[in-house]
Amino acid sequence: MELDRRDLLTALAATGAGSTAGCSSTRRQATDGGDVSDHDADTLVALAEVLYPSSVSNVGEFVREYSLERVAADAEYAAGVAEAVGSLDEYVSEWHDVPYAELPTVERGEILRHMTVDTADPDPDGVARERIRYYLVNELLYAFYTTPTGAGLVGLENPPGHPGGTRSYRRGPDS
Amino acid sequence: MNGGVDRTPSGRVDACVVGAGPAGALVAAELASAGYDVVVLDAGPRFDPADREARMERHLRPGDREPVWDMGGERDAYSATGAREYPLNAARVKGVGGSTLHWQGMVMRLHEQDFRLDSELGVATDWPLSYDDLRPYYAAAEEELSVAGASDNPFAPPRETPHPLPAFPPSYSDSLFAEACEELGIATHSVPNARNSEPTDEGGACVGYGTCKPVCPSGAKYDATRHVARAEADGARVVDRAPVQRLVHDDAGDRVTAAVYATPDGTEHRQEAREFVVAAGGVETPRLLLLSKSERYPDGLANSSGLVGRYFTDHLFAGVGGTLDEPTRQKHVGFNTTESHQFYDRSDGARGAIKLEFLNYAGPAPADVATGAETFGDDLLAEIRGAYGNRIAVGGLVEQYPRAENRVRLDPSRTDAHGNPVPDVVWSLDRRTRATIERANEIQRSILEEMGTDVDWTVGPENTGPAFHHMGTTRMGTDPDESVVAPTLRTHDLANLSVVGSSAFVTGGAMNPTLTIAALALKASDHVAERL
Known part of the structure; x- marks a missing residue:
């Protein structure tokens, strides 16, 4: 199952990053954009490889383009991502000499569980594991499972947040 | 200024x-x-x-x-x-x-x-x-x-002209209900929606974001x-x-x-x-x-x-839901396409009106599960497969005098x-409203049981809420x-x-x-x- 350009555009639409204006009080604010560093992008890809099903390919391109596009529209989000990546690397540094993005895949999953990111409530203003859950983990999960490819893995080709038209709801599972 | x-x-x-x-x-x-x-x-x-x-x-x-x-x-x-x-x-x-x-x-x-x-x-x-x-x-x-509506509702009051736009066609999920309702003698029909089924001068046709409530x-x-x-x-x-x-x-x-x-x-x-x-x-x-x-x-x-x-x-919400042993195709759109007003008019003052709604959005969407899950990767996918796909529910509005x-x-x-x-x-709720909610639940449960649903939730008189x-x-x-x-x-x-x-x-x-x-x-x- 390959993530394609359509999924990227879908993910951007679902997050509002495709729009040119922003809510005055929302975190998806279209303020002056910020840069996402190569390291932040590498970390998001490394996380996505753990978070997404193993059958999904083209994860790196999807995440890099998605994150870059999104951050270009939202400086506040960029800062949140960068700070959360820093927190994740800081936690990893207690056991390893490399940042999270350079860990073997199996250890990336273990780190998330050890840090209890898996059970953390997503909270952009919370403690480190809650911010990681919000800015990194849920960001990636939300992007993936609001695409036809992600939700389509469970039989929903037009998930909430995706403007997939008004035909699929009429179709049966075998059509 | x-x-x-x-x-x-x-x-x-x-x-x-x-x-x-x-x-x-x-x-x-x-x-x-x-x-x-x-x-x-x-x-x-x-x-x-x-x-x-x-x-x-x-x-x-x-x-x-x-x-x-x-x-x-x-x-x-x-x-x-x-x-x-x-x-x-x-x-x-x-x-x-x-x-x-x-x-x-x-x-x-x-x-x-x-x-x-x-x-x-x-x-x-x-x-x-x-x-x-x-x-x-x-x-x-x-x-x-x-x-957007159709004149197919046998219980609706008389009308003089068609609706301005054609009704949204029934969902696949509706077709699952239709058979059971027919068996039970319950007539179903389309839902009038203030939602463009076709483009108008003031808005495009619905594109299926699926989040009508709370935002289109x-x-x-x-x-x-x-x-x-x-x-x-x-x-x-x-x-x-x-x-x-x-x-x-x-x-x-x-x-x-x-x-x-x-x-x-x-x-x-x-x-x-x-x-x-x-x-x-x-x-x-x-x-x-x-x-x-x-x-x-x-x-x-x-x-x-x-x-x-x-x-x-x-109005009070009444609802019953559960799982079927087949795909139900929920969550593609955020609105309903079939209802039944058969139980609307009252035969006496013992109960209020009931409007049945066959939901197109029962259960969680994949992203709902994912963003709250404690699993990742293939385990998460398995969890989502367990939560999404087979949910089914009948809701409805109940009158309060x-x-x-x-x-x-x-x-x-x-x-x-x-x-x-x-x-x-x-x-507060009075006895008659509670009785009407209970009657709505009874009808809803009978439909779901006729379909072979494993019923696992009911919103009744004790846990109902306002519309x-x-x-x-x-x-x-x-x-x-x-x-x-x-x-x-x-x-x-x-x-x-x-x-x-x-x-x-x-x-x-x-x-x-x-x-x-x-x-x-x-x-x-x-x-x-x-x-x-």
């Missing part, structure tokens, strides 16, 4: 409308198109349509605690001291467009029986007008809201900003962030002379007009009248009957951002001792004050109220224009 926006009052205008929701927007559009000078004052902001996708994300993603439409805080403080908790801010919106920004968009006409419950069944109170009186306004309202990013769902735009195109002035604090009247107490409103910088202004129309919803409308007490009217404006705020009525003890009053112990007492919603249809608090009638407004929607007490919206409903049936709100708004507009 506040932030570059001029919120100072206009000179004395023909009509001042309080509230830019569907009722106020329709009145403003009608009067402006007839050439009258109109000013609309709304408590909330003018929302930027470009923000809607971002608001959608607030709804879909956990963690961001910002309310989708910015409700809450001191501005929207309230109390709920009745036997039942009432989460007032859960579904209302203050701002240009009002709660139609949030609503589901279901638009049915009330039934003929709804208007004469006392005459037919000896319960509640008759409306002072009949279905036939409102029928042309219903047709006009359907045009105004570009309703595409604008295919009707909201009152359409009529605000029309009103403004015809010269009306709409002032946002201008909450009306009180209405003031002349020395004789016969006419309202001005609406006193506040602006964001704290300044108070007076907007004078020949006619005033209060259209602020079933909670804020009675509150404003009560806040407008004076020496002449110590119990509040238009309240010589003592009924302002009384008879607060809502009006009771005087259910009411909206002022809570003198709490004040809002402007120092005004907040509304206190006193709400946020605030009705009855300035009820309509011909007797000034028994009602607040006349059938013209003008208050009995003040010659130039109208109250438009669901607060004028005498009874609420079990139909979503907005089409009736729109019909009454169009009727009120005619009467206001006659007086101007």
